[in-house]
Amino acid sequence: GAVVSQHPSRVICKSGTSVKIECRSLDFQATTMFWYRQFPKQSLMLMATSNEGSKATYEQGVEKDKFLINHASLTLSTLTVTSAHPEDSSFYICSATSSMVMNTEAFFGQGTRLTVV
């Protein structure tokens, strides 16, 4: 299957700093990338959807100025958590899909475990 690489897998940062998470599709053109967040013992929650070359669409309740998403190419999307706080500590996962293929599944990155101290 297609490969999506997410980096870093784990990051610890100080409160108030920013953290950038990268999501790369290695062997296909990801026209759409999704960013999810998962708190312990809870389900994946969609944060935003980004289409290559356009602004991300954020889900209700997700602050676009806090969670900056860039999808400048068909193989890379980034999520930057700005001015991180301890409550932002969570498991962030990206997934990628291609609109060039009908009814395609989504391919997931390995996830990033963010801890804000």
Added chain:
Amino acid sequence: RKEVEQDPGPFNVPEGATVAFNCTYSNSASQSFFWYRQDCRKEPKLLMSVYSSGNEDGRFTAQLNRASQYISLLIRDSKLSDSATYLCVVNRGSQGNLIFGKGTKLSVKP
């Protein structure tokens, strides 16, 4: 109504049991349906796509009822390694975002 709703679980079953998970979705324009499996602290992995005609993959059978907007997953002869959280996933209309259900946790005991 939530976009995707699943049995809350958890399901605790003995090895060899048959277990069924149910899922309903609210968007009648949804075109793609999947079951994903997520192990603790790992990313979700596709278990199987769900087709209108129903489909089977070994011990796993998925069914879709578009009229009722209902999806099911049947696992026969449960194995210890089947223990995981099973996520019902539906797209938000054609080519739309994938929306996940809250997942149903399955624990298979010896």
